[in-house]
Amino acid sequence: MNTKILRNLAFTIFTCYATLAVSASPHWSHDEQATWWAIQDPTQNVPLNYPFGECGIGKHQSPIDLGAATINDSKPLSKLAALYGTDTAPVFFNSGHGVQVNTSTDYKGALMIGEESFPLIQFHFHEPSEHVVKGKNFPAELHYVHINEDGRIIVLAVAIDIGDENPIFGTILENTPHEENGKNASAGIQINPAQLLPADLDPANLDYYTIAGSLTTPPCSEGVQWYLLPKVITVSAAQLEQLKGFYTNNAREAKDLNGRSLLSSQ
Template structure:
C-alpha cells in the first residue's frame, strides 16, 4: 500500500533534535498522550511556563494525520525534493528514552534540497506502529529523517515500514542501540548509509505528499514542514519484534486537520 509526503518546519534547537526531542522538561510517555498539554513543570510558577507542552492540546496544526481524511491537492506547483545522503563514517547509536535513534556525526554532509533550500540531516529515528495512517490502515512502523538548518527551520522526511524482506542497515542499528534510555553508543567504527533505508525506487527525487504540522512528541511545536514518501520499505518479522523490545506503541494518534490540505506532486 502506498502513501506520499510531508513538510516540517519548527523552532527547536539542534541540541534537542540530536537527543530525540528529549529536552529538559517534565517527564512524559506515549500512554498519557491525551493529557500531554496538561503536564505541569513544577519548577515554574507562572503560566505559560508551567505548561511547556500546552501546544500538544491547543495547537491547530498538529501531527501526525490520517491521510484518508485529508483533502489532496495535486494542482499547486511544488519544488523538487532532492535527497543527498552520504555514508556517515561515525554515526552515534542512541536510545532517546522514547525510541531507537541514530544521530549523524558532526562532519556529516548528507542533506535534502527543496528548491533552492538545503536542510542537513542530523538524526533519524523509528516509531512502532506508524504515526501517519490511511483510514484504518496503520503500518508496522515509521522512520523519520530529521533535518534542521542553522536558522532553525526543520524538515522531516517520513517513510512507512511494513513487514517483509529483512533490512541489513536496520539490523545494524538494532544491534548497536543501547538498551537503556539516554545511553548512546559512539566510536563503534561502523559506517551507516541513511539512503539504504529509502524506498528502492526513490533514488534522488520522486513523488511525495506535503503538509505543515508539528513535532509528534512534546513539546509538539508547530511550524513544521513534513514530506511523506509513497512507497513503504520493509523489515523482517524478527526485526520488528526486536524493535518492539526497545519500545512499542511509541506513536502519537492522528490529529485533527483543522482545514489543512495535503499537497502532492
C-alpha cells in the same frame, strides 16, 4: 552557521530526542498522550509551567490520517532530493522514547528542497506508524529529522511494512543500547541513511506528499513541514519484534486536519 551549531540547536529544539539539552523537560510517555498538554513544569512560572500546552491547543498537529486528507496535485512543488551519503561516525542512541541514529558532527548529508539545504540531524523509528491511512497503522515508521540555519524543521517520513529483512535496519538495532539515554558512539560502523529509503524511488528526485504540521512528541511545536513518501520500505517480522524489544506503541494518534490538505508532487 556551521554544522556543529546546527546540531546543538536541533538538540535544544528536540528535547525528546536530545543528547544535549539546556534544561531537563518534565517526564512524559506515550501512554499519557491525551493529557500531554496538562503536564506541568514546577520549576517555571505561569504560563511557562505548561511547556507542552501546544499539544492540546495546536491546530496544525501531527501526525494525521492520510486517507482523510484532500490531495491537491495542481500546485507546482519544489524538487525534493535526499543527498545523504555515508556517515563515517554515526551515534546509535536510545532516546528514552525510541531507537535513534544521530549523525556525526562533520556529516554533510542534507535534504534539498528546491535550492534550500536542510542538514540531516538524526533519524528514528516509531512502532506502529504515526501516520495512518483510514485509521490503519503501518507496522512502523521512519522519520528523518532536518533543521536549517534559521531553525526551520523538516521531517521526511517513510512507512515501514513487513517483508524482506533490512540489513541497515538490523545494523542499527544491533548497535543501539537498550538502556534509556544510552549512546554508542564508538561502533566504528558507517551508515548511509539513503539506504533506508524505498529502493524504487530516486533519492535525487523523490515523489512526495507534503503538509504543515508539528513535532509528534512534546512539546508538539508547530511550524514543522512534513514530507511523506508514497512508497514503503520493509523489515522482517523478526526485526519488527526486535524493535519492539526497545519500545512499543511509541506513536502519537492521528490529529484533526483542521482544513489542511496534502500537496502532492505526483
